Amino acid sequence: MRSEDLSRLEAAVRDANPLPQPSDLIGSDQSAAVALLIQQGTDRLSATLQRPETTTSGPLRRPSRRWVKPVVVFVAACLLVLAVVGGVLLLSNGQPDFIDEPSPSTTTAPLPDEPAAYDVGYVSVAPDGSLWAAADGGVVRWDVTSGTPTVYTTDDGLPTDDGLPADGAFRVVVGSNGTVWTGGSGWIARFDGSWTTFSAPRSEGPMAVGPDGAVWTAYGERDLARFDGSEWQQFEAPLPLDQGVAVPWTAFLDVAADGTVWAGTNEFRGVFAFDGANWTHYTSVDGLPAPLSGTVAAAPDGTVWVGSVSGDGSPGAGAARFDGSTWTVYTTAEGLLDDVPDVAVGVDGTVWAIHQNGVSRFDGDTWTAFPDVSGIGMFATVDASGTLWMPARDGGVIGFDGVDITRLETPANETASPTTTVIGPAGTWNPILATTQAKPVPPAASCPPGTDPDAPGPADQERPAAGWTGNLAAAFDQHAGRIVYVDTLGETWTLDVCANTWLRMNPTGALIGELSAGLVYDVDSDVTIALGFEHVSVYDANTNTWTQPTNDVIGLDDGLIVPYGAVYDPVSGLVITSTMDRYDSEAWDLWAYDVDTNTWALLGPIAIDRDTPCCTQIDLLGYSAAIDSLILTTYIGSDPTTILINPRTGETTFDATGHPTGIVDLGWPGNVYGPSGDTVYVYGHFGGTLGIAGFDSPTSTWVWYETPAELPSRYVAFGAAVGDPINNRLVLINGVHGDWWSDATNDIWTVDPATGEWTQLLAPSSP
Numbered sequence: 001m002r003s004e005d006l007s008r009l010e011a012a013v014r015d016a017n018p019l020p021q022p023s024d025l026i027g028s029d030q031s032a033a034v035a036l037l038i039q040q041g042t043d044r045l046s047a048t049l050q051r052p053e054t055t056t057s058g059p060l061r062r063p064s065r066r067w068v069k070p071v072v073v074f075v076a077a078c079l080l081v082l083a084v085v086g087g088v089l090l091l092s093n094g095q096p097d098f099i100d101e102p103s104p105s106t107t108t109a110p111l112p113d114e115p116a117a118y119d120v121g122y123v124s125v126a127p128d129g130s131l132w133a134a135a136d137g138g139v140v141r142w143d144v145t146s147g148t149p150t151v152y153t154t155d156d157g158l159p160t161d162d163g164l165p166a167d168g169a170f171r172v173v174v175g176s177n178g179t180v181w182t183g184g185s186g187w188i189a190r191f192d193g194s195w196t197t198f199s200a201p202r203s204e205g206p207m208a209v210g211p212d213g214a215v216w217t218a219y220g221e222r223d224l225a226r227f228d229g230s231e232w233q234q235f236e237a238p239l240p241l242d243q244g245v246a247v248p249w250t251a252f253l254d255v256a257a258d259g260t261v262w263a264g265t266n267e268f269r270g271v272f273a274f275d276g277a278n279w280t281h282y283t284s285v286d287g288l289p290a291p292l293s294g295t296v297a298a299a300p301d302g303t304v305w306v307g308s309v310s311g312d313g314s315p316g317a318g319a320a321r322f323d324g325s326t327w328t329v330y331t332t333a334e335g336l337l338d339d340v341p342d343v344a345v346g347v348d349g350t351v352w353a354i355h356q357n358g359v360s361r362f363d364g365d366t367w368t369a370f371p372d373v374s375g376i377g378m379f380a381t382v383d384a385s386g387t388l389w390m391p392a393r394d395g396g397v398i399g400f401d402g403v404d405i406t407r408l409e410t411p412a413n414e415t416a417s418p419t420t421t422v423i424g425p426a427g428t429w430n431p432i433l434a435t436t437q438a439k440p441v442p443p444a445a446s447c448p449p450g451t452d453p454d455a456p457g458p459a460d461q462e463r464p465a466a467g468w469t470g471n472l473a474a475a476f477d478q479h480a481g482r483i484v485y486v487d488t489l490g491e492t493w494t495l496d497v498c499a500n501t502w503l504r505m506n507p508t509g510a511l512i513g514e515l516s517a518g519l520v521y522d523v524d525s526d527v528t529i530a531l532g533f534e535h536v537s538v539y540d541a542n543t544n545t546w547t548q549p550t551n552d553v554i555g556l557d558d559g560l561i562v563p564y565g566a567v568y569d570p571v572s573g574l575v576i577t578s579t580m581d582r583y584d585s586e587a588w589d590l591w592a593y594d595v596d597t598n599t600w601a602l603l604g605p606i607a608i609d610r611d612t613p614c615c616t617q618i619d620l621l622g623y624s625a626a627i628d629s630l631i632l633t634t635y636i637g638s639d640p641t642t643i644l645i646n647p648r649t650g651e652t653t654f655d656a657t658g659h660p661t662g663i664v665d666l667g668w669p670g671n672v673y674g675p676s677g678d679t680v681y682v683y684g685h686f687g688g689t690l691g692i693a694g695f696d697s698p699t700s701t702w703v704w705y706e707t708p709a710e711l712p713s714r715y716v717a718f719g720a721a722v723g724d725p726i727n728n729r730l731v732l733i734n735g736v737h738g739d740w741w742s743d744a745t746n747d748i749w750t751v752d753p754a755t756g757e758w759t760q761l762l763a764p765s766s767p
Helices: 003-015 028-049 065-092
Strands: 105-109 120-125 131-135 138-143 148-152 171-174 180-184 187-191 195-199 207-209 215-219 223-227 232-236 250-255 261-265 271-274 279-282 296-298 304-306 319-322 327-330 342-345 351-355 358-362 367-370 388-391 397-400 404-408 473-477 482-486 492-496 501-504 515-522 527-532 536-540 545-547 563-569 574-581 584-594 599-605 619-624 629-636 639-645 652-655 672-676 679-686 689-696 701-706 717-724 729-737 748-752 757-762
Touching (some): 120 388, 131 171, 131 397, 207 250, 250 296, 261 296, 296 342, 304 342, 473 527, 473 717, 515 563, 515 574, 527 574, 574 619, 619 679, 619 689
Parallel strands (some): 105 404, 473 515
Antiparallel strands (some): 120 131, 131 138, 138 148, 187 195, 207 215, 215 223, 223 232, 250 261, 271 279, 296 304, 304 319, 342 351, 351 358, 358 367, 473 482, 482 492, 492 501, 515 527, 536 545, 563 574, 574 584, 584 599, 629 639, 639 652, 672 679, 679 689, 717 729, 729 748, 748 757
């Protein structure tokens, strides 16, 4: 962004913030930061929603979580500015009566300022009065009486002592029995004296605990999920998708005493109530002010409160209370400090509204405004005494009881910056794949006599959750003779390819985080490796266990790598992955991973002209033993190109003759892949036609398998595909279709590479 453009945007931010009190002002350094966030969010949001302008004819890719965080930052920055402007206008047009008392006194439990304190994103109070917070460096528990914090991180013993799977937690909630739940992308953890980790939908969305102890979260375009400690259930909100939703449909959840789940929606689409079977959608037609779409809080007397935000040039709408039949709206006319509040309700019935410029408390009849109390309201909580607790704007947590402010400082963040160990000088090819030898491999499984692998599986069997969000990946475990599959809820399943039946594994441990390179079976180590944006997880089918080996390479931060595509090299016994930063043309490399020693080695750069813009991604599809080459695809200019790389020497061959694959976005529904025999297969839309493309290694040509007429034409992709070497076929799991690929079936198809014949092994279950 040019300096003069940033200066103009910064000036606009300052102009929109003419508050009279110095303590309420956005400073020049903060306005510059807000201005930069807005510009970056605008640029990234535009790039996310824009259709690709390459020549590929495949379907649009869904935005990855690397887009979601900038979008959320952008929206939060815009709401911050709009809320300040709305507060100024309302204060100048008839301010409510403020409490006529001295400014609140402050009690602080100080901790060292250096290194930097953890930033807090969510707070929740436990029945014993302790306060819990999700922070960027872990989960913090305070003894409120003494102000003493306890920090839980990955250093608390994972995996041997069941510590947290990741330090960055997005949410923390506490049930009525004192059980603490926290979660991040692709995982959820329970604390009842020690931590237990479970897989979860890929979500940074809200969490809430019901009266029965079950945890609820919202994710995707319109999905709720319920977890009872052993099993996830999916529920789809009747929310139309024709509005092009590109962010989670709700950021706020609460569960009432009767078990009803209440969800506030994004983009001013009202409020949903879900009783476990039926959905009720409340909008301005039902008495909600328009637009009203914000935090939700269920009160112990059965009423529900909803806060509001402002946007699209419209002012805030105040706070609304639902008594089971009627919505009552409270605004500045009734005493609110301003009309853009978040809401929080305590077990004693105390209601707080949190604004950008203070807080308001409701005693059942009137509102009292406190303009000198500042905190972040969307993640606030209220304890049994009626004290409001909020994340502080500059780190830590603040509490306000109507008289005094208590500040709890977060502990110092002493986490060391991760480092990457690079083997071999940059620009040279690492000989590790030529000098490392694979171990003897376990015996491969085969189908028992009398089984018919071509017979459809039972239609009424339990099966994985269908969907396009989450991990959606598969790998074939040759020793077990089963497909290992991770569904949209992050749960682990296996498919018996001889009887075509699913088995829910309920493993010890969980796959953590969102996958970037899918699953790959390491044959000589007899484990399945899950490579993600920020984590590596390893599944051992022999013990039915997921573990997370520690490493200093994987991550989204500067200097770390993100795997895209992964293959097993049978010569060295190592897993090879391609890494590329979409925004850094200097980050196109190949790495090798040894799961037995948990070590990474940089093989070398992909030999492509880095000065010539060529591609949005280089995709590693597979390995061919027939020609001892890795098979990759990309675009060079406008030409879809196959890249063959000798993993022992780094020698690279390009074929730009124009094959049907184009760009293959691994891990997403746009195209999926799976090796079968010595051929790489890619599923997707090519040249406007749906089908399978297979790479024939000896001839270096692509073979086309067009989809049959009986395959539903609505499908745009399958959630996962994997080769089945026992039966010499390609297995395609869970067809995906609809706007934003939000609708998915739970069926299975196979393709016979020898004949091109398609067979449905498992029909979709009845609704």
